[in-house]
Amino acid sequence: MIAYASIKIYTNETAQYEGQPLSTAIIGVVRSLRLAARTLVTRSFAGSYENGELATNRLVNASYDLPLVIEIVLPQAETQTILDVLNPMVADGLVTIEPLQLVAARTPSRVLLPNWLVKDVMTMHPKTGEIGMPLADAVKLLQDTALKCLPVVSPQNIPVGIVTQQDLIKRAGMPIRLSLLKDLSRVEQVAWASHVATLGLQDVMTRSPITVDRDATLDFAIKLMVQHDLKRLLVTGSDGELVGMLSRIDVFKVLSPAFMVKRADQDVDLxxxxxxxxxxxxxxxxxxxxxxxxxxxxxxxxxxxxxxxxxxxxxxxxxxxxxxxxxxxxxxxxxxxxxxxxxxxxxxxxxxxxxxxxxxxxxxxxxxxxxxxxxxxxxxxxxxxxxxxxxxxxxxxxxxxxxxxxxxxx
Known part of the structure; x- marks a missing residue:
């Protein structure tokens, strides 16, 4: 499930930013960033500040500077983006952040919540191999980690290819799928090891793999996977560097609680x-x-x-x-x-x-x-x-x- 966080700004009614109330300015900025975020502004009934000043809405000694709490609930991957924007905006107040446990995310007319991004869902820091890596080493890495594919990157961490189980079968003559290699006879294992001894990743990889930007919407990424019949997409950053991988199971983990909510012993079908x-x-x-x-x-x-x-x-x-x-x-x-x-x-x-x-x-x-x-x-x-x-x-x-x-x- 997507990791969520709550950012709270504890401020007051008179706080301003560029000539408008701070709360209004923050709502506008969050909307403009087009993130999967929800913003809530709460006006307090009463309170006090660090200097001991009291705030109340009672008619006697009424204050017109009541405390405000501005809360932004969003995917954890987006928090730094928001914080970078908030820091220069909040001249009077406290900014806090805490993780949230998201148990359900639903919308009545869509499968996904609007503006969920690839970086909110992707698996970060995937295992990689570089051009020139011996194929035998790559196969051992795949076996040891129970992975089904290995992105191939340049020295600058730019994806240049991907090696999948099907690549190994079709281009390297792997006689059986990865999880069953250990079940081959000793003779067959030695024969295949001898065959791949001179091969590197560049000899078997699928070149120019389809990638998706980490800031792309999850909607777009899913359509890309379906269009090209892909089990996974390599995710790139602003400079084209590999930053993650998005697989079908990553998508399913996000979608699962969107349709089934467990309440006591009853299943609610959404x-x-x-x-x-x-x-x-x-x-x-x-x-x-x-x-x-x-x-x-x-x-x-x-x-x-x-x-x-x-x-x-x-x-x-x-x-x-x-x-x-x-x-x-x-x-x-x-x-x-x-x-x-x-x-x-x-x-x-x-x-x-x-x-x-x-x-x-x-x-x-x-x-x-x-x-x-x-x-x-x-x-x-x-x-x-x-x-x-x-x-x-x-x-x-x-x-x-x-x-x-x-x-x-x-």
Missing amino acids: SKGGVMQQVSELQQRDRLSVSEDECIETAIELLANEEVQRAAVVDEQLHLVGVITDARLLSAIDRIDSKGIFSFKRKEIPRVSDIMIKELVRVTEGDSLSTVLDLMIQNGLKRIPVVDAQGRFTGMIRRDSLLLALSKHL
């Missing part, structure tokens, strides 16, 4: 009113499935032919009973020999039902997309299977299809 759709309206899905009675060789062939990492498992009535993944298939294979990762040493080949994942998070056609969003965030999922009223499998919703649906309401 998707009603046309802002969000039901699962049944989302047709972009993965519909690949395999029977629970098939042998795992069939499942391996299915995943390999379709170039996917998972498939739903169904029974004879097409009820969803599990999910099979490439990781589960590999773990089911006995010690791998030099013939390759799909060589078996035992005669009895298990069935899909023997190794599938049975405990699943699933949704129904009648659930809202906000429910899907919350489940993805809570469980760290990239896909969620969907079933109809009878429990039959009707497809899997992916992060990219969910982001596309959300983008239509920006």
